[in-house]
Structure formats: C-alpha cells, structure tokens
Amino acid sequence: MSLLNHIPKQSADAPLDIAVPMFEDAPLISGNQSFASVTNRIAGVVEGPTPKMWWVLFSFSVSLLMVLVGSVGFLVWEGTGIWGLNNPVGWGWAIVNFVFWVGIGHAGTLISAVLHLFRQKWRTSINRFAEAMTIFAVICALLFPTIHVGRVWVLYWFFPIPNQMSMWPNFRSPLLWDVFAVSIYFTVSLLFWYVGLVPDIATLRDRAKTRAKKIIYGILSLGWRGANRHWRHYELGYLILAGLSTPLVLSVHSVVSTDFATSIVPGWHTTIFPPYFVAGAIFSGFAMVMTLAIIARKAFHMEDFITINHLEKMAKIIMVTGLMVGYAYSMEFFISWYSGNEFEKFAFINRAFGPYAWAYWIMISCNVIIPQMFWSKKLRTNVAVLFVLSIFVNIGMWFERFVIIASSLSRDYLPSSWDYYSPTIWDISTLIGSFGLFFTLFLLFLRFLPMISMAEIKGVLPQANPHHTMYDKPGVAHQSR
Amino acid sequence: MSDKPKPMKFPPKAFQLDPDGENLIDSAHGKSYWRSYDQLANSPEFQTFLENEFPPGTMDLPNKLSRKKFLSLMGASIALAGLTACRRPVEKIIPYVNAPEEIIPGVSKNYASTMPFGTNALGIVVETHEGRPTKIEGNPLHSSSMGSANAFMQASILNLYDPDRSQAPSRKGYEVRWEDFTAFWNEQLTAFDAVAGEGLSLLSSAFASPTLFRLKTEFLSKFPKATWTVFDPVSDERIYQGIELASRQKLQPVHHFESAAIVLSLDSDFLFLDSNNVANSRRFSQARRIMSEKDSMNRLYAVESGFTVTGAMADHRLKVPSAQIMNFTIELAKELQNLGIPVEVDLPTSSLTVGRDHITWIKALAVDLATHKSKSIVLAGYRQPAEVHALVFAINDALRNNGKTITCYHPEHTANSSVTEYQKLVDDLGKGSVKTLVILGGNPAYTANENGEFLKGLNRVEHTIHFTDRENETAQNCEWHLPVSHFMESWGDAVSFDGTLSVIQPMIAPLFDSHSLTEIYSLLSTGELTPGFDLVQSTWREKLISGNFEQVWHHVLHDGVFSGSNYQAVRPALKNKNIFTKSEISEQNLPGLECVFIPSSSLWDGEFSNNSWLMENPDPVTKVAWDNVAVMSHSTAAKYHLKNKEIAKFTADGKSISCPVWILPGQADSTVTFSLGYGRTASGRIGNKVGVNAYKFKPLDSDIRQGVRVTGTGRFQIIACTQDHHGLDADKLAADAIHKRLPAILREASLDEYRLNPGFVKEVVEEPDLFSLWKDKSYDKGFQWGMSVDLNVCTGCNACSIACQSENNIPVVGKDQVERGREMAWIRLDRYFSGDLEDPEMVFQPIACQHCEMAPCEQVCPVTATVHTDEGLNAMVYNRCVGTRYCANNCPYKVRRYNFYNFTKDLPEIVKIAQNPDVTVRFRGVMEKCTFCVQRINQEKLRAKNNHQDLKDGDIVTACQQTCPTDAIVFGNINDPDSRISKLKKQNRDYALLGELNVRPRTTYMAKIRNQNSALNKNHFEKHIQ
C-alpha cells in the first residue's frame, strides 16, 4: 500500500493508471483468443520442440553457473581472504549482491500479490514469471549471506534449533532478522507460486502425451480437476496468500535495510532507509521483470499476451519508483547536513566526491537521470529503449548498494583505520556466476512450466464472464460453437 | 604475574630437585620430554630424519622446495629437535615468584634472568610453562629495565624458537660434531702455543660480562700475540671517545631524566633506539607525568634530522641535518657563554643556517638551560662525532649537570666496539698475516663489508671459525660454523651501564646442538667444553661474591640482580679545552643530500631480521612494515621530482643503493634516513630478501654519508603501511575532515593553556547530553575493569603491541596481507601529525578494544559470539563466532581483527612452542580482539581465591601495561574508589574517545600536555593534518 500512498507525492499521471482499473479501451489479451487457443498457445510452448535459442542461452547460463560453483568452492576451501575485504571494510560485494538480488525479487511478489489485491487484471500475463523471477532471485540472494561468513559449516547456528552448544541466536541482531525475513519470504513466495501453478499443471497433465510427463505433472497437480468445490477454497486461499505476501514483501527490504540503519556507521545510520530500500527494490525489480518479459515475449512470440501496454505500465512504475529513489538520495544529503553531525556530513560528501565518487555518479545517472526518459510516451512504448533502460536501471541499483556499503565503511570514525576497498577476481566471478544461477533456473522454468497463468488468462477473457452479452439469447451459445 | 619478588623461603626445595622433576624420564642426565612428539612420529619425513638427523643443506631447502613442503619438513625436524634436545637444564634454576613446592602443571612460573644487549644488560622475568619460556617481561628490581621491556626484549623469545637457527655444527657445509671441532681446535692451540698466538685473530661483538671478560683476559694472557677485535655495527663508541676527549677518562654516562627539568636531545633517540632506552623512558616519564594542572613537568627540546619517537615527545623540535648538529651545538655553547655559563672550550667559528627561526630558538633554549643549572640534561646521539659529545660534556659540566642529572662510571668487565681496530683487522686479513680467524657472534660480512674488503681478506685466511646462531652471510664464507645458544639456553652473566651485576639463567636446555658463548669462550682458551654454569659460578666465587657464596648466589638468581653491585659514581672534570682541532667549522653544505643510517625500529642492526613479530611491527613513525624506506621530506622529494613509494637510486663515492622513497612530514630537508638491518640474504624464511641492505651504502666509520645524489627510477614498489593507506596524497576532502576531527580524537594542550583552563578536555568536542532510551544496565557491583592511557607519557614505542602479540598468540600475516589492511595487532598505535605540513608535531594514541559498556558490536552479532560480562568486559567467544564481520563494521574504533585465512596453518612446530597455552589460537573465519588479558584476570582471581586473599589493586597487570616503558597504561577496578585507575579517571584530563557516541568505553585517555617555552609558544589547535 505504501506504494500507493507515496505515488501522489511523486508523480502526476502515473499513479492514476495504477489506482483505477486499466485498459478500458485496449483489450487485455489481443488476437481474439478463445479458451482453447490460449491453452494451445501457452501449453504449446512447454510441449513443443525446444527452440535453438533456448539451447544457446541455456548452455551460456550453465557455464556461468559453473563459474559460480568454482568460485564458491575455492572460497570455502581457502577462506574469505580471497575477496577484497580488509579491516575497515568487512562487507564487500557479497553483501552488495545479496541486497541487489533481494531487491530484484520484490517486483514479482508486488505484481502477483499487490496487484492481485487491487484487482489489476493486467497482471495476469506477467505475474507467473514475475513470481518465478522472485523465487530465483531470492535463491541467488540467499546464496551470498550464506557464503560470506567465515565458517560456513556452522551456519545453522543462525537458526533457533538445537546445536552442540545448546545456545540460541541473538534475536536482537538485524542480521538474524534478515535470516528470518528472507527465508520466510522465500517460503511464502514459493507457496504462492505453486498454488498458482496447480491448475495449469493440471492442464499440462491432461494434455501430456508420454507416461513420464503424465506421472510427473499428475503428482504436481495433486489431482486437480477444476471442481468448483475446490475453486471456492482456492480463490480465497490465493487471496489470503496475496494478503500475507503484501506486508511481507514490504517488510523484507525494510528488514534488510535495518542491517545498515540500526548500525552506528556514518552513512548507514539513517531512518530513511526502510522506505527508500523498498522503493529501490520495486524499482530494480520491475526493471528486471521488464528485461525478462521482453526477452520471453521475443523468444516465444508472446506479443499477444505480454502486450506493449503491459510494458508501458511497468515503465511508468519504474519511473515513479525511480523518482522516489532520487528523492531519498537528496533527502539523505539534506538530513546529514541538517543533523549537524560532522561524521554524517562527511560520510555523504565523501560519497559524492571521495574515492568512490565514480560509483556514486554511475548510480545517480542510472537511477535518477536515465529513467526520466520515460516521461515521453514514444520512448515508453519503444521495446528496444525499454530493454536497454531496464538494464541500466539494474546496473544503477547494484551500484547504489555498493556505494552505501563500501564508501561508508572505508572512511568511518577514526581516520587512522581508513582504507580503500577494491574487489578481487573472486568477487567478480561470484557475481557473474550468480547471474548464471539465476538464468539457468529461469530458462528451466520457461521450458517446463507454463510461463503465463492459463487459468487466469481464461478468467479475464470476455467470454469467461457468464453474464456477458454474447450469452443473452439462449441457444446463441450453441450456434457460437 | 610478575609482581615484586618476595623474599624467598630458604633453603627452597628447588635447590635439591629439578622443577617439574615429576615428569623426568632420564633424570640422571636431567633429560625430560616435556612435549610428546605427535602424529609426525610415524610420518615418512620423521623416519628419514631419525636415520639422518639434519642432513647438510637443510638450510637451503627454501630455495628448492615449495614453502608448504619446506615447512612440513621443518616441522618434522623440529619434532625431532623436541625429542633430542628439549631438556630441562641440568643445573638448578630458581623460580622467581612461585615457590617450587607449588609446582602445578599448567601453572606458569616466572624466572629472573638477563638479556645481554650490546654493552648493556636488561633485567627480565621469563614466564615459563612446563619448562618452556613463553613470555618476557621487565624485571622491576633491575636498574636497566625497571620492570619494563621494549619491543626487542619482548620479541627476543621468538628468536629462541627460530626454526632457521642452525641445528648442528658444520664444516664447509657438511655437518660435523662438536668433538670434531674440539679436536681441530686443540691442534690449533698447540700450534699457536709455540708462537704465542701469532697470526691468531679473534673478532667478537661488544659485551659487558664478568665471565666473558675474565675468559677474554685469560685467553689474551695465554696468547699475548693474538689479536682480539671487538666490533658492532651500531655502538656508542663515539660517545665514549667524546667523553674521553673532554675528561681524559673512559666513562659510561647514565642520565637521570627523573631529576631533570630541561632535556635537550641532539640527534638522539634516547627514548627509543639509543642504548639504555628502557630505563631512559622509565625515568623520563617520571618527570613527565602530571596528576593535575598544578603539577610541573619536564620540558624536552629535540634537535634532529629525522623524525624520531623522541622528537615526537619533544615540546619543541628543531629539524637540523645530522651533519649540522655540531654547528648547532657550537652555537648553543656560544649562546650559553654569552649568558655567563662557563663553557670552557675554545669554540671554533661556525655558521648555521637551518629552520626558520633557529636563532630565537637557540636563545630561548639557552636561557632555559641557564636558568635550570644542575636540573637539566644535554645529550647527543651516538651518531654524532666525538667532538660533539665532548662539547656536550663540557656544556653539562658548565651547567653542573655532571654528577647531578648525569652520573658517570668507570665501566668494568666491558669490551667496547672499535671501528679503528676492526679496520686494522681487515687490513691484516688483506695482508694475509692472519692464519686463523675466530668470529664470535656478529655478522661482519653483512654489516661491515665495505667494498667487499672483509670477504676478500677472509678468503686469504687459512682457517675461519664462526660462532653464531645461524648460517648467516658470514658463516657461509667460513670454514667452520658452530651454533651459539640463545641467551635463554645459556648460563652467563652481564653488567649493566651502572654496573649492576646479574646472572643469565637458562630457561630451557639448548633446543639444538649448540653451546653458550660462555662455554665457547672457555673452549677457545682451554680447548675443552666446560659447563657454563661452572664457568659463571667460578667467576662469581672468585671475583664478585665475598662471604656466604651459596646464600648470595641464590639471592642473585632469585632476584635477577646482585643488589648493591653497581659502580661507584665518579665525578669527572673537564680536562681539555681544545676539543676542536679545526678552528673553523664550515657549514656542511656539501652538494646533494646527506644520508643518515639508523638501526631499524624492527630489526635493530639485523639481529632480529628473522623475527616475524618485529618484522610485521610497523615503524612507529612511518608505520611501514616489512620494508625499509628512504625517508625524506616533502620539499626534498619535490626538489628531486620523487614520488612516494617510487624507487630512487642514491649514489655517492662510487657506491649506490636503490630504495623506495617515503615522504614524511617533519624530516629535515636534504636529509634521507635509512633503516639498517634489512636486505638480508642468509637470515631465514622471514628476513631474507626483505627491504634493501643499507649497510652497502653506509660508511664503515660513520652513520652519515654526505654529498649523495639521487634520481628517480619511475618504478614504484608496494609498501605495506598500517596507517594512512592513501599516504599524503589523500584528497583534500579527507584532509579537511581529519583536521576537523583530530582535536577531538587526540586532545592536546600546552601546559599554559591547561593551567589557564583545566577543563579544556571537555570543551574540545561539544557533546550532547547523553541518555539512552532504556534503563541502563548498572555496573556498580563487583569488579569493573577499566583502563586508562596517559597520552602525555606514551612515546608510541610499540612495545605494547609486541607484548600483546606474545601474550595473546596473535598471528603474523605477512606483507601482502598487511598491505591489504588485514594486520592482526590487537593494540595498535595510531600516529597523527598536527601543525604545519613541513614542521609538524607527531602524536601517538594506543588503541585497543575499548570495552564499551554499550558495545555496538554486541547487539549486531547474530549468534551471540560477543557479549558483555558482569565485570564489564566485552567478551569474544571464539568457538561461537561464525564470522559475519558485522561486529567489526559496527565498531567505531575498528579494533576488531578478523582471521581472513587460517594464519597459523603454516606455523612451524617450534614456533607453536612459543605460544601461550592460556590463550586460544584462533581459527580462520573467526573475529578476535583485545580481551583486557582476561586470562591474566582469571589467573589472579584464582590465585587470590586459593590463597584466601582479596584481590589487591595492581595484582592484575595486562601485558601491554606490564611492558610499557613509560607506565602510560593503567588497568584496574574502576568500582574501587581507591584504585589507581579510578583516581586517574577522576582527573580533569581524562576523556573518552568518541564519547559522544554514548558507547561508554571502559578505556579512557588522558589528554596530552606539551610543556612549551612561552618564548617559543605555538598555538596547538591550528591546522591538523594526518
């Protein structure tokens, strides 16, 4: 909801479209689809032959994934010393990547849950793989805090479970809040996603040709038979999940931000972080959805389902959240000056003009300046532009986290311990590898599960409404078939 | 731990039985396996070593093998050494504190001993665990250490466990037995008996030891024609010459800074690197420490070329090239004469052009000295020529300081180094008139091989015999190499500057097949190996102890000193008016630079170059570790277009040296300072090929080389610096921030300002009224530990960080890791410059964990690995730590250290022996930090409990506090109003670093006060720079 509350402050026209039901004029689904055509089109992707493009992308992603496996293996073998960390800068790229990936994840839940609550029917075409993206992004996110600790093998001490010391974790530590928030977020997203998948898996089951597929999809679909006595629970359950996910998604990045906000490091110690991180998360999340959506609709010719309108709406959200993030940047500066605290003042001036200025200005240009192009409808509706910009936004958001972490730590209270942080080859390979993990999972999803929710699409087709005009005269229906 | 030695119940049982006798295996020979050999026993390496103990060329392994492999081999060899050689000494040694009947395995015992250092003797107390020394501390009863220890004393324990020490005698590189040598030497003796020692030359390091001196005299009387040369690369020779020049007597001066109000140091680093620095610091701090604005403190003037620790302490510092110190002294003497101080020396005309306002400076100084007759000290560094020391003697004489603040003694049992004799020896070698050369310690091939003459000569000698602890550069060029025991493996004796006699007790039987210097000296004259114990005892029985020998002897062993043995002070008069041969001392403005060579603050003259603790111990001033650099000032670097860390080529008199440049504010212009002791080639795994060998560029007979030309090479070298990582090219942004912060971080005022406004400390930083949103935990019951650091007396000498390293098993991480900012020191010395960039003041601030009551590190640890104890300690639970490093991020003092790798993995077995069994060795991925020496706290609490006593203030002494030569660190129970610590914390100079964060640190600092001469006063809160 906070999203909606913020919007009027930010932008004049964008929110209106979000708040009121959209597409009075433009049809949700173009190409005059029937139930059967929807099924054939979407399930067909899964059943049909594997496109050559997929193989190219997949082999590329897997090779990146191997890079990740290698880097992590060496890390565990040798120790965190292989990274560029040093004494003042105890957190480096690992935590940057963690925050980055968690942020990516947010858009998925936002699209599927929040827009579901607001009955934004346009979400139906993108929510499925937005959710998938969430889950895969959170997997990547969870990877980093796991491997960045000095002794991975005792990581279970984080959880309130019996251990050889019969000790409990410290529930005061923001890091522990993270553990709970992110892992719960992952669990709930997974449930949400799976519940959404059940009817579609049933479709695949019913259309399955081979025995193996019948069995696998059969088990996964839990014997779903579209019975209305199920639908009535199903719809409510789905609604409740959406209701639970919405505060959760807003809380997760707020909690992540407390890692910094509750510390005493100048530049971290600020109350604006929670909303600012959430906005940033949605910002980067939608950018990533945009990137993936554009790839997917190209690769699988889904232009009818993911229309230019969907992309434009996302572009608007990106611009809005971009403005919010920009507002947060300026507010940080103002407060640090207004507080009159020497350390805080220096932390922010140092950010913009200190040794990390280069990173800071990359961040500003990618997150604040470039999204301004979306003011023009022409650019908003140009797929090529959208694709490039969405990537820029993600670069910018990665740098935001880098700037926050590195610049604040490298110069804090005592000048004697100031030091400059620069990554090693292993930091870089781990980041690249995490993209390998992400895309590998995503491509597998595209190949073996319906990327768009058929049941929901059908639900929003005109003929899905039993009170639709076409059914007024009895018998018409019969002729219509 | 090492509280004052209690008078011993006599006779203690220990005289009859060997301590830890219970685990003797072959007590007939006193052989006791105090550590069982581990799984290595079955490893193939071990077996091969069993068959063939150290095969020739073991020492070359590092070049041929990978480091890991080499270390594993060494490990095996050490395990073997453990088997063959780790015995308790046969002779009885006396527990220092704990009476022997209380021997409990696991409880450490402290023994008194002595560390010979040049011609000085440093009284130490050695903590041993089951017969292996683990920690060195100063002996409070000894006049040259006065209970403190410097970094070298602390680290010398690691030399004992140096795996690169040679482990058996060798001849031409092949291992032999001592018997082979004695046989050979007896032939030599008979041969030389005939010719009364003609053609036999001995070269030894300087020493001050009754027994060694006795043996030397005996040898010379036996072989009158033999020559015995004494030489050290770093020595006080010129001081003695100067005093002799003025007073016609050979004298050893000792300065009593505690009773001096004004001290003038002329190119002398008497607080840090000059001889007797421990006692000097101790005494100086006594006159420096103030308890309130009403107290008076001494005033220190320093005139020096390079920035030294002494210069940092100075209230007024004038940078003058070393070569012009003479001119300065003459100017000063003239000024004093003008003031009617009778400096009865014919002064040559001279001219001096340094500094902006040195004329006013000298005038003010002279007035200050003149008004503090017999309450001042003028001293010059050993680097200065004899004339300067003579003139200084005259000035002190005129100021009636001699006899008051400076006492002189006739040194006995002392053999002083002499360059001229050494040069004569080198000539003889060149002439080929030396048939047999015996080198007793020292490493002339490395330290004194000017133009390669020494080695050239060495080749012309028939037999060369080298006694030393390792196959160093000299040993490699000698026929015989015979291992010398570490002083903690040997019986011996020593005499300190003031004549205090003390005995060197072995703490452990030789780890390798080596013999002590004492035994070797007697071997040389008698041809047979006599136990050192007997040699020392006979000296003392015959010469030193009259009356009940046994009783006195036992007291000497127990206390570590022979009380009342010090010399009678003599009152020398100025006997020579015309010190100066020349009638006109021109201003030494030779073209080019002057290079000054100083002993390294880490490696001394190279003796400690294989000592990893010291190697990684940053220089207090430059903060550079693992390298020596050519230190020069901004303007000098600018003049020759040199950049920081650029490798520059220095050339003079056909010699040249390439060394990275290090730009240091406060360095005298056109003076470049080099540290000696680096660039070793045969030192060991640590010291080899580290830094550059400045001896190659140093004149043999001087520590200053003039007329040096320099050119940049454009190549840069990576320098590991533990502070100030951006160097001085740090952006203006940072410089401004530091300028804003420094006055609050390191609070400082001149004595006048302090007297005017005693509460200035609180006013430096505007603190909001600090309150917390919850009910604070009250720490008003039981012990509440706290620490106070008096910045006014802290000299920044680094002794505390080495003591901490030794006490707490802190790993050494290597140059690469230090360069990445991963050094592990639990207590570091932050160094800041304040004032103007060209002529700043330097201040030091020791920073360890502050044990905040509201420690930010604690609340962020997700696994409860760091929590607060009821006694106010910020406890670190190593085995619970997962290594998120969140605590380190959230520590405003950045004192937490993280084990990025398993730093102790490659530690040779023998070095593990040096570790303190009371402290956990940390694994990789674990955070660590200062614990206020919690192991010591608990030991003392237990001791008190077992003895049904109450814990007294001062019972618990942390390692850093114990070693601090200026007693700047005080630890204790702040809950006890009468404890020293609470009294200190009540003072108006007391402040909490970053107190405005309301973290309530338990460690607080006492502001630095500079006692400035109002005639030269400078405002203190002017521009600060790092």
Next chain:
Amino acid sequence: MLAEFSDPAALLHGAEKIHCEGYTRFDCHSPFPVHGMDEAMGLTRSPLGYIVFVFGLLGAIGGFFLQTWVHTKAYPLTYAGKPYFSWQAFIIVTFGLMVLAGALSSVLGLFHLSKLPRLFDGLFYSERFAKVSDDGFFISVDVKDPRFDCTETHRFLESIGAINIEVIKSE
C-alpha cells in the same frame, strides 16, 4: 455421471437448475473459476479465512514467546547494555513467524478442505474430461446422491442443456 456443457453461462444455468432440483452430491468443473457459481450451487463462503487467522495468531504469539524466553530465561545475556526483555527488537521476527504460519496454514488448509492431493479420481476415466483444464465445462453427479437415478438424472441433465453425457464406472 458426467455431463458436459458448452460454455460458462450454460454451466452456470445448469448448476442453478440441478441445485433447485435438490441434488446435493454434484460438482461443476471448469478450467477457471466461474463467477457466481458458488451462489448457483448454493455453497457457503470458504472457512479458510478463520483457519489462517488462528494459525497466524499462534505463529506470532509463539515467536514472541520464544524470543522473550531465550533472552530473559534461557540465556539472560547483556548485549550492548540493553535490557534482557527488549520487545522492540523482537517485533520483526514475531511478524515473520506470523506470516509464515499464516501462509503455511492457508496452503495446507486449502488442500485439506478440498481433499487434495487426490491423484486418482473416477472422473479421470473419462476421455472428454481431459478438456476440463482446457475449455471443457462439466457437471458431475455422484452415484451416492440420494436423488440419483441413472435414467432420471440422464434425462434431467439433457433437459438443462448438457450437450454430452456419459456414465463413468470407476470400479
């Protein structure tokens, strides 16, 4: 007995009629939830909401209790001089556990209420029924229904517009 209908509207009307006829053990099958079907079949609102509420509450209480117990009873340790019981710090984990319990209960509850998973159902014997997840709209009447009579029901279903009726013997 399985009757296929042409489209959502027909299915809806069929459902209304068969409900009025007094059939109880019947169900409507559609590829997507059809609007107003619950009313047509005379079904009440799903009780899932209450279940989730209860479990969510339990999760929250449990979580808060756990933390309080850990920090005040099990290990009363001092962190940064803060009180043992600092509820502010416990809120986030409490909230997290509430959401977790809620989410789990809603999914499990959903499956429990709809008696899933049930991998084999008689209906799967019908070939046509495969269309239920594509574009098929069916009404199934259970033989155990008191008003079930093979011919009667067959005729009745035809009368309400079923376009295709088959009898499935699940034995």
